[in-house]
Amino acid sequence: MSDSKGGAVVTGAAxxxxxxxxxxxxxxxxxxxxxxxxxxxxxxxxxELAKEHGDRVAFARTDVTKRADVAAAVATCRKHFGSINVMxxxxxxxxxxxxxxxxxxTWNAILNxxxxxxxxxxxxxxxxxxxxxxxxxxxxTASIAGRTGFPDxxxxxxxxxxxxxxTQAGARALxxxxxxxxxxxxxxxxxxxxxxxxxxxxxMGASSAPGEAMGALADQILLGRxxxxxxxxxxxRFLWSAQSDYMTGQVVLIDGxxxxx
Amino acid sequence: MSARTGxxxxxxxxxxxxxxxxxxxxxxxxxxxDREPSIRNLAASMEVGSxxxxxxxxxxxxxxxxxxxxxxxxxxxxxxxxxxxLVAGVLQxxxxxxxxxxxxxxxxxxxNLRANMLxxxxxxPALKAADGAAIVTVSSWYxxxxxxxxxxxxxxxxxxxSLTHTAADELAKDKIRVNTxxxxxxxxxxxxxxxxxxxxxxxxxFEAMKKIEWDKIPLGRAADPSEIADAINxxxxxxxxxITGATIDVNGGCLFS
Numbered sequence: 001m002s003d004s005k006g007g008a009v010v011t012g013a014a015x016x017x018x019x020x021x022x023x024x025x026x027x028x029x030x031x032x033x034x035x036x037x038x039x040x041x042x043x044x045x046x047x048e049l050a051k052e053h054g055d056r057v058a059f060a061r062t063d064v065t066k067r068a069d070v071a072a073a074v075a076t077c078r079k080h081f082g083s084i085n086v087m088x089x090x091x092x093x094x095x096x097x098x099x100x101x102x103x104x105x106t107w108n109a110i111l112n113x114x115x116x117x118x119x120x121x122x123x124x125x126x127x128x129x130x131x132x133x134x135x136x137x138x139x140x141t142a143s144i145a146g147r148t149g150f151p152d153x154x155x156x157x158x159x160x161x162x163x164x165x166x167t168q169a170g171a172r173a174l175x176x177x178x179x180x181x182x183x184x185x186x187x188x189x190x191x192x193x194x195x196x197x198x199x200x201x202x203x204m205g206a207s208s209a210p211g212e213a214m215g216a217l218a219d220q221i222l223l224g225r226x227x228x229x230x231x232x233x234x235x236x237r238f239l240w241s242a243q244s245d246y247m248t249g250q251v252v253l254i255d256g257x258x259x260x261x
Numbered sequence: 262m263s264a265r266t267g268x269x270x271x272x273x274x275x276x277x278x279x280x281x282x283x284x285x286x287x288x289x290x291x292x293x294x295d296r297e298p299s300i301r302n303l304a305a306s307m308e309v310g311s312x313x314x315x316x317x318x319x320x321x322x323x324x325x326x327x328x329x330x331x332x333x334x335x336x337x338x339x340x341x342x343x344x345x346x347l348v349a350g351v352l353q354x355x356x357x358x359x360x361x362x363x364x365x366x367x368x369x370x371x372x373n374l375r376a377n378m379l380x381x382x383x384x385x386p387a388l389k390a391a392d393g394a395a396i397v398t399v400s401s402w403y404x405x406x407x408x409x410x411x412x413x414x415x416x417x418x419x420x421x422x423s424l425t426h427t428a429a430d431e432l433a434k435d436k437i438r439v440n441t442x443x444x445x446x447x448x449x450x451x452x453x454x455x456x457x458x459x460x461x462x463x464x465x466x467f468e469a470m471k472k473i474e475w476d477k478i479p480l481g482r483a484a485d486p487s488e489i490a491d492a493i494n495x496x497x498x499x500x501x502x503x504i505t506g507a508t509i510d511v512n513g514g515c516l517f518s
Binding site for chain 2: 168171172175176180222223224227231232233234235237238243244245246247248249250252253254255256257260261
């Protein structure tokens with residue numbers, strides 16, 4: 001392909017924000033590896049995206065807490081598309097628990113995927129970029145919860161604050177190689193993660209009707225609505241484009257006006 | 262995209278000029294505002310597409326009595342006002358708080374903070390009427406952290422970030438998004454003059470002073486003005502439609518916040 005911009009890996013791309021980002025990258029001419037722990041939904045996503053983008057989209061079954069899986073996803077990207085130019089460490093999950101009941105098990109599971117997964121993803125992508133002499137862009141999915149703690153999401157909030165710290169550490173470590181590391185912080189986005197969260201909060205007794213927890217949060221949003229996954233794409237496109245070449249170590253909040261800072 | 266007008270202040274300066282070029286490329290009609298009378302020639306020299314217009318207005322943004330010329334230019338273009346890009350700003354004479362002249366503090370605050378509030382006041386009605394608009398301010402990484410000998414500048418830019426948040430809160434219901442770009446060091450005459458002044462103060466060469474400052478930046482260089490223009494354009498356009506009250510830090514990594 002003459003218009004190819006190289007390759008990209010998006011973790012957690014089978015659904016939600018990751019899937020929209022993969023679509024945006026394909027539209028911009030990148031080859032994209034859908035790296036996801038769910039082979040069934042992942043394969044379906046690849047099949048659907050391939051209708052329009054043919055062999056520019058591939059799947060790699062990836063548990064982001066397993067270094068070998070992540071290295072294999074990066075290898076798939078280099079093999080299919082020549083190089084890895086963009087890495088989006090997006091895989092993440094949340095499990096609400098009241099603050100006093102947040103368990104070690106939940107903490108370990110969330111921190112492993114949301115934080116350790118970002119460290120491993122950044123390392124494996126950067127090693128390949130350095131080897132290939134690619135001035136690549138690493139983009140991490142943070143959250144407004146990384147900027148301000150939520151009582152029912154203590155491990156999640158901590159894991160996303162860690163994503164911001166890893167973004168800053170990675171930016172300092174890799175600037176000399178011409179690799180930038182930035183993060184974006186969504187607010188409340190209408191995705192499977194939030195649907196499950198809304199159901200979990202209802203089951204927990206933190207809300208009394210389906211959609212109530214999400215609606216209560218939406219009331220705090222200046223723009224008056226929760227985000228759609230597509231609302232996030234424009235900003236992340238800015239971060240993977242040459243227009244943000246002078247940005248590194250930064251977090252861009254896409255929250256419709258929730259955390260003004 | 263249909264016809265739309267933007268007002269851009271500080272348009273003859275480094276960042277302003279780059280922003281004008283970027284926005285014109287995106288199809289905006291513009292009213293370029295600067296205190297320099299040469300702004301009219303700059304506006305006339307810009308290459309525009311069909312249906313696009315760029316007018317230059319010389320005005321002192323600290324004096325609302327001079328805004329009539331800007332209003333008239335917006336009316337002359339005729340397309341809805343969908344962007345207020347507040348780029349104009351001044352640096353201060355480098356100096357400690359202990360010896361800072363009150364007149365200098367007032368001059369810096371008048372341009373960097375008060376004028377931006379006055380411009381918002383003046384243009385909010387037109388922005389509301391446009392049914393979807395953006396205000397973009399240009400603050401600074403010096404507005405997010407204090408730095409010795411820049412007391413007036415840092416405080417004025419911190420105030421501008423706060424004003425941006427307040428405007429975002431007030432105007433979201435009117436479909437006006439308000440955000441700020443916080444540059445780090447930008448290779449404009451304003452930055453290079455500041456390096457020269459600081460070098461003289463420390464009694465070292467310009468190159469030595471430049472190295473001291475640029476070595477603090479992880480990406481190892483100052484920004485090109487066009488890189489700040491790219492961020493302003495992003496906040497003015499549809500890619501940022503869900504962003505309000507935010508700061509885009511285009512600083513090469515010199516400050517993480």
